Amino acid sequence: MVTAYLFSIFLRFIHSFMTNDQVADQFSLLSKLMDIHGENSFKSKSYGISAFNIEKLPKEISEMSAPELFSMKGIGESTGKKILDLMSTGRLAALDEIISKTPPGILDMLQIKGLGPKKIAVIWQELGIESIGELEYACQENRLITLKGFGAKSQESVLQSITYIKQNQGYFLWAEANAIAASIVAGLSQTYGLNTLVTGAVRRQMDTINVIEFVSELTGHQLSEYFNKIDGATVDDLGNDEIKILVPAQPEFLFHLAGTKSFYKTLFLTTGSDEFLAEFNTRYQLPEHPTSEEEIFTHNKLQFIPPARRELPAILEQASRHSLPELIQKSSIKGIIHSHSKWSDGMSTIEEMALAARDQGFEYLVLSDHSQAAFYANGLTPDRIAAQHIEIDALNVKLAPFRVFKSIEADILNDGNLDYSPQVLATFDLVIASVHSNLKMSEEKAMARVMAAIANPYTSILGHPTGRLLLSRKGYPLDHKAIIDACVAHNVVIEINAHPRRLDLDWHWVEYALEKGAMLSIDPDAHSITGYNDILYGVMTAQKGGLTAGRNLSSFSLAEFEHFIQTQKDGKKK
Ligand SMILES: [Zn+2]
Ligand SMILES: [Zn+2]
Numbered sequence: 362m363v364t365a366y367l368f369s370i371f372l373r374f375i376h377s378f379m380t381n382d383q384v385a386d387q388f389s390l391l392s393k394l395m396d397i398h399g400e401n402s403f404k405s406k407s408y409g410i411s412a413f414n415i416e417k418l419p420k421e422i423s424e425m426s427a428p429e430l431f432s433m434k435g436i437g438e439s440t441g442k443k444i445l446d447l448m449s450t451g452r453l454a455a456l457d458e459i460i461s462k463t464p465p466g467i468l469d470m471l472q473i474k475g476l477g478p479k480k481i482a483v484i485w486q487e488l489g490i491e492s493i494g495e496l497e498y499a500c501q502e503n504r505l506i507t508l509k510g511f512g513a514k515s516q517e518s519v520l521q522s523i524t525y526i527k528q529n530q531g532y533f534l535w536a537e538a539n540a541i542a543a544s545i546v547a548g549l550s551q552t553y554g555l556n557t558l559v560t561g562a563v564r565r566q567m568d569t570i571n572v573i574e575f576v577s578e579l580t581g582h583q584l585s586e587y588f589n590k591i592d593g594a595t596v597d598d599l600g601n602d603e604i605k606i607l608v609p610a611q612p613e614f615l616f617h618l619a620g621t622k623s624f625y626k627t628l629f630l631t632t633g634s635d636e637f638l639a640e641f642n643t644r645y646q647l648p649e650h651p652t653s654e655e656e657i658f659t660h661n662k663l664q665f666i667p668p669a670r671r672e673l674p675a676i677l678e679q680a681s682r683h684s685l686p687e688l689i690q691k692s693s694i695k696g697i698i699h700s701h702s703k704w705s706d707g708m709s710t711i712e713e714m715a716l717a718a719r720d721q722g723f724e725y726l727v728l729s730d731h732s733q734a735a736f737y738a739n740g741l742t743p744d745r746i747a748a749q750h751i752e753i754d755a756l757n758v759k760l761a762p763f764r765v766f767k768s769i770e771a772d773i774l775n776d777g778n779l780d781y782s783p784q785v786l787a788t789f790d791l792v793i794a795s796v797h798s799n800l801k802m803s804e805e806k807a808m809a810r811v812m813a814a815i816a817n818p819y820t821s822i823l824g825h826p827t828g829r830l831l832l833s834r835k836g837y838p839l840d841h842k843a844i845i846d847a848c849v850a851h852n853v854v855i856e857i858n859a860h861p862r863r864l865d866l867d868w869h870w871v872e873y874a875l876e877k878g879a880m881l882s883i884d885p886d887a888h889s890i891t892g893y894n895d896i897l898y899g900v901m902t903a904q905k906g907g908l909t910a911g912r913n914l915s916s917f918s919l920a921e922f923e924h925f926i927q928t929q930k931d932g933k934k935k
Contacts, residue, residue, distance in 0.1 A: 379448055380540075381418050381891065387447060388412035391456045393471060394463055396478035397485070411440045417708035419717075419890050422448065466492030474522040474834065475515065483510060497523045529832045531571045533612050536861035536898050538563050538570035541611065546575070552587060555579050556624065560617065560631040566669040566901040568864045569831055572613045576628045584616055625651045633671035640674035669904040686909045689883070691900045693910040695918050697893060698727040699770070699793055699824065699856065699884035704749055705730035706738035708889040711749075711765060712756055717890040719763045724919040728753065729768035729793045732780035741769065743785045750788065764919055766790040766926075770824055772797050777813025779820065786819035791926050793856070793884075795824030796837070804838035811839065815847045818933040821926065822882060822914075823848060825858040825865040836865065845874045852932050854880045854914050859899025871906020882914035 389412035395405035414435030415422075422430060422444060431441040447453045460468070470481050470493060484490050487508060490499055497520065499505060505516035533541075542559045549557045558564075561574030577584070581604050585596045593609040606614040619627035626647055630638065645661040658665045664680040667688055679685050697718045701707030707714070711728055718726045730749070731740040741749065746769070753765050767789050772780040773796045779786060786792060794814040802810065814820055826844060827836025848855050855874060858865045866874070866881070874881060883899035885892050896915075903913065910916040917925060 379423065379451075381415055381422055384422060384444055384447060385412045385415040387453050387456055388415060390471075391453060391459065393478045394456070394459045394468075397467060397482045398459065398462070399482060410435070414440075415444070417889055419709060419713065421891065464491040466495070469493050470496065472522075472526050472833075473519055475518050476522075480510060483508060493523055493526065525835065529569070531612065532569045532832055533571070534831055534861045535563065535566060535568050535570055535901065538573055538612055542573045542575070545573075545614070549577070549579065549587060553579055553583055556621075558628060560628055561615070564632050564668045565634070565671060566905050568868070568902055570612055572615050574615045574617065574631055576617045576619050576624060576631060578619065578621060578624065579616075581618065588614075622650045625654050625657070629654055629657050632668050634673075636674055637671045637676070640677055644677065667904065669901070670907065672905070686907070688904045689900055689908045689910045689913055689916065691897055693913075693916045694883060694896055694900070695723060696725040696727065696915050696922055697723050697885060697887060698822070698882055698915045699729050699768075699858070700726060700887040700892070701730050701738075701770075702728060704745065705735070705740055706888060711752060714887070714890065715756060715760055715763060715765050718893065719760065721893060724762075725764045725766060725922060727766045727768045727791065727793075729770040731797075732769055732771045734772040734774060734780045735797055740772075740780075743781065746785060746788065762919070764923075768793060768821075770795050771819075773810055773814040775799055775810065777810045779814060779817055783819065789819075791821035791929075792819045793822045793824045794820045796828050800828050800834075800837050802837045804840065807837040807839055808843065811844060812847055815844070815851050815853050820851070820853050821929060822854040822856055822884075824856050824884075825863050825886070826855060827865050827867070829865050829867075830862050831864060833862065841867075841870050842873065845870065845877055845879055848874075849877050849879050852929055854882050854929075857881055857883045857899050857903050857908075859883055859885045859895040859897075859902075861895060861898040864898065864902045868902045868906035871903060871908055875907065875909075875912055879912075880914055881908060881912055883908075884915060 388408050392405045392409035392412060395408065396402070414433075418433055427441065427445060430436060430444065431438045436444070443453065467481060467485055470476055470484070471478075473493070484496060488499060488504060490496050500516050500520045500523070503516065505511045505519065506513050542563050546557050546559060555578040557575050557577040557579065559573070560576045561572065562570050563573055581598055584604050584606065588594045588596050588606050588608070591608055595607045597605040597607070599605055602618040604616040604618065606616065608614070617627050617631050629647070633641065645663070648656060648660045651657050651660070655665055658680070662681070663677070664683045664685050666676055666680050666685065669688070670676050670685070676685070700714055702709060702711045702714055704711070707730070709717075714728070715726050731738040733740045733742050750767055753767050756765055768791050769789055770793045771786070773794050774780060779792065779794055794817065796810065811823070811826070815823060827839055829836030845855065847853075855866055857871070863886070871881065881903070883896060883903055885895045885899065887893050887895070914922070914925065
């Protein structure tokens, strides 16, 4: 939620880059703020519904005509006009107005897990609390225990959430930071035409970011001129050719100024991690004026190390032996594995999902709607599964050679069992097993639950292994090595969920998984056609872990994939 507010400010100058999710965030924030202020609940609900519908649109609004937008399900002319207004001016008048009446600390509270608008209103009105800091103090003084609608348990969980937020303050998802960085590079080069490139943690494809770094041929004066046009921005010359720029509610921007001659040297020196650079500096030499980064590597008889891999010193050793494998690329993804349709909580029909996948050049779609325990997501009962399979059979006749695979995202129940009987599980081409409920577990409990699911002979893929949501929710605690070892032993594929907020399996574990012989799979977990775009984020994080196409299941061609799941099935005694 924090991002909704942040984007509401930032979009005032990058509105031409607005995505549907960003537009939806504005509507959703408006709805929540109206609830906090106790305004007309019918109106606030309708903004909430608009947000929901915008998020589920089948394509980007920026690619639609006005009549097309107005004709979209759940949009209509009145909402459509507000959206167009927002897209062209970067402002939603009603949202501006309500933000101006709201203390910033109240907006911050929307990030706290389990605190909806109504509860925030109670805290604000009954206790007069207007910031997260005050709220933390009130919890420590046990003042939430007696408050209407709260209790000891909710007080404890509010405190935990505040601790987590404080740890992650100022951090952004890579996807968000990368979009902001790209818009700044574009803006600067449009205005000045000189070279500016992204460097630092964004270039290294870290999953969360608090400083966006750039290497630029611009002068400090030009940067001041450009950023001083933004309300509340400060430009600070740190000396040493470094300029720090702070814009409200944004990650910090750090510019490294470099003339043409030292440009690539600076790019190299600001990209690698400290550890990586320390090792490089002891063993290798920087050429005086390299004209590309490649030249720095060839000068030292090293294989080129992609920015994402410049973390640990050991990679230099591999580069000196020229034994770095070719990293996975987005273009090598051949199938959509893990997707949802209207049958559960997705936004499109199976046919729409399949056609979009085929049009984008994919060879197959693994349809994995939610299972029956996920009642909140309209999970499938055995009767509905049978009906869905009839629909898929017909589609496969119609769309051949493209193929839709019958799958399910089966909940891993509390006791580690999957959500259906073996008879029902046997009807799927493959099964993705995921934890969705009762996420607060001790490591012992979480391990027992997930290990049981891995050992289940029907499990093909372990979905989002830890259930984490970056910057918002820690995953349940797992012994990653034991989980990876078990997946190898039971021939279970480990998902790298590509949603930018999940990126789960974490990249730190990819190398261990590869060493142990695991098969991984970059899966978009798409709930709409636009969800396919998340594959990029999965690839970015997988590259950090050193994943190759050969070890990524979703890079398999249709024939290879068919062969893989058949062999996997044959290998498991059921
Ligand atoms: Zn899931
Ligand atoms: Zn899913």
